[in-house]
Amino acid sequence: MDADKELIRAAQSGDRDALIQLLREIEQSVYKTAYYMLGNEQDAMDASQEALIRIYTKIDTYQEKAKFSTWIQRIVTNICIDRIRRKKETLSIDDHAWMLESDDHVEREVEQYDLADHVRRAIEKLPHNQRVIVSLRYLHDMSYQEISEALDIPLNTVKSYLFRARMKLQEWLHEYEKGGVQG
Amino acid sequence: MRCEEVRDWMQRDLDSDLNDIERQALTNHLTRCKECAALHHQLQKLSAHLEQLPDVLPSYSLVDAVLPKLQEIDRQREQNRQQHEEEKGTPRRPPGWRGRTFLGGAVAAGLLFALFMANNLFQQGSDQSMDQNMSMEESAGLAESTTLTESEIALDVADQSVSSNDEEVNMMIAPDQGKESNREAGDTAEIMIGTSKPSPDGEYIAEIASAEAKMKLSIRSVQGELIFISREWPGDYQYDLEWKDNRTLTYRLHGKDSTQLWEVTIASDGSSREQLVMKTGNE
Numbered sequence: 267m268d269a270d271k272e273l274i275r276a277a278q279s280g281d282r283d284a285l286i287q288l289l290r291e292i293e294q295s296v297y298k299t300a301y302y303m304l305g306n307e308q309d310a311m312d313a314s315q316e317a318l319i320r321i322y323t324k325i326d327t328y329q330e331k332a333k334f335s336t337w338i339q340r341i342v343t344n345i346c347i348d349r350i351r352r353k354k355e356t357l358s359i360d361d362h363a364w365m366l367e368s369d370d371h372v373e374r375e376v377e378q379y380d381l382a383d384h385v386r387r388a389i390e391k392l393p394h395n396q397r398v399i400v401s402l403r404y405l406h407d408m409s410y411q412e413i414s415e416a417l418d419i420p421l422n423t424v425k426s427y428l429f430r431a432r433m434k435l436q437e438w439l440h441e442y443e444k445g446g447v448q449g
Numbered sequence: 450m451r452c453e454e455v456r457d458w459m460q461r462d463l464d465s466d467l468n469d470i471e472r473q474a475l476t477n478h479l480t481r482c483k484e485c486a487a488l489h490h491q492l493q494k495l496s497a498h499l500e501q502l503p504d505v506l507p508s509y510s511l512v513d514a515v516l517p518k519l520q521e522i523d524r525q526r527e528q529n530r531q532q533h534e535e536e537k538g539t540p541r542r543p544p545g546w547r548g549r550t551f552l553g554g555a556v557a558a559g560l561l562f563a564l565f566m567a568n569n570l571f572q573q574g575s576d577q578s579m580d581q582n583m584s585m586e587e588s589a590g591l592a593e594s595t596t597l598t599e600s601e602i603a604l605d606v607a608d609q610s611v612s613s614n615d616e617e618v619n620m621m622i623a624p625d626q627g628k629e630s631n632r633e634a635g636d637t638a639e640i641m642i643g644t645s646k647p648s649p650d651g652e653y654i655a656e657i658a659s660a661e662a663k664m665k666l667s668i669r670s671v672q673g674e675l676i677f678i679s680r681e682w683p684g685d686y687q688y689d690l691e692w693k694d695n696r697t698l699t700y701r702l703h704g705k706d707s708t709q710l711w712e713v714t715i716a717s718d719g720s721s722r723e724q725l726v727m728k729t730g731n732e
Contacts, residue, residue, distance in 0.1 A: 282523070286512060286516075286519075289512045289515075290510075290512045293507065293510070293511045293512050294506060294507070296511070297505065297506070297507045297511060298504070298505055301505045302502070302505075307508065310505075310507075311507060311508075311511065311514075314507065314511050315511050315514055315515045315518075318511055318512060318515050319515055319518055319519065319522070322515075322519050322522065323522060348718075352718055381498065382498070382501070382502070382503050385495075385498045385499065385502065386502065386503070389502075400499065403464070403499075404499040404500060404502055405502065409464075410464065410466070425460075425461075428460070428464075429456075429457065429460040432460060432463070432492060432495060432496070433492075435495055435499075436488075436491045436492050436495045439491070439494070439495050439498070440491060
């Protein structure tokens with residue numbers, strides 16, 4: 267769902283109240299992306315606030331040829347990726363190591379989470395360039411084309427990353443289910 | 450159809466990207482190939498889980514939380530605009546002394562503060578952050594292709610701007626401190642804005658502000674966001690500033706019987722760090 271065009275235009279023409287209202291309309295969507303990208307509430311709150319400020323200051327650069335939702339997701343994903351990079355996390359996890367881990371001592375810990383949590387945690391384990399695409403596809407129901415525009419990457423790259431991510435998630439999920447039966 | 454090809458189609462099927470003929474071909478294959486059918490089932494199940502990811506909501510209103518920062522941004526923009534107008538009406542100053550300005554004491558504090566900013570800060574910069582950043586290479590991954598632009602850096606320090614501006618405004622208002630020799634005609638009182646020195650790439654501006662026999666250094670991005678603010682030092686100290694590179698500024702303070710050399714480093718995330726490099730004599 268895209269924000270009201272009239273509201274966006276008003277915000278762009280300097281109507282501060284309209285801009286604030288616009289921010290209120292998008293804040294949940296921004297937060298959702300940040301939460302799934304960063305995996306915890308505090309970082310998600312910080313990144314979302316940063317995104318809202320940036321949207322506030324950059325609203326005049328938005329052009330209607332793009333969907334507004336695509337534009338804001340571009341901003342928030344940029345911020346999240348930047349934060350991930352700054353944190354110097356291990357971004358890409360070795361599949362094999364992950365599987366061994368979940369087969370072994372982490373199993374008990376895993377059991378404490380329900381399936382939805384497990385899926386979310388599995389998403390967090392994806393390399394961030396796959397995670398961002400999964401987030402846009404499933405949290406915001408974006409098409410390949412929209413993701414391609416939001417991230418400014420070729421459409422085939424979108425597909426390739428998404429497909430790879432799903433294959434990996436599917437394997438993890440399968441492992442989890444097997445573990446669940448055993449547990 | 451080869452199984453490998455079918456896997457792609459399975460995935461596209463999850464995204465409703467297959468036409469009727471393709472979907473039929475996929476279905477035909479799945480009825481014949483057990484392995485692909487099992488994978489298809491798994492992927493569908495996964496996709497269903499992903500479709501139902503729990504909604505998450507911020508625990509408080511994020512917009513309310515950033516309102517003070519937004520107000521601050523508005524205030525800075527207004528100040529920049531006023532400053533720009535002010536400067537259009539005054540003669541050009543030599544380069545390197547862009548921030549040197551004297552003003553009548555009756556002017557509103559907001560405007561006084563504006564003078565603290567270097568020229569042309571009203572520019573919000575080009576919107577690079579929207580146009581670059583995200584080109585992904587299969588091999589390099591996303592991280593390597595993203596770059597932090599200065600406008601982003603500037604936004605990162607919005608916190609600091611909020612907390613420090615009032616203090617700065619107060620410091621700038623020093624109507625009784627009238628000892629500057631090159632006072633401009635017509636001024637009844639003055640606010641002294643000292644040296645201003647842009648970084649080599651012009652992205653940051655270091656400025657010395659002086660009031661009430663105290664001085665301090667601040668660094669702003671070209672967009673006007675506060676990056677760094679130093680401790681105050683006595684106004685009779687001599688000082689010099691030098692940009693070692695685009696992100697490192699050193700400043701030396703010479704007191705009556707002491708010298709300090711400080712180094713301020715601006716990190717790529719827009720945060721700043723100050724370090725005492727050298728100190729001689731007593732405080």
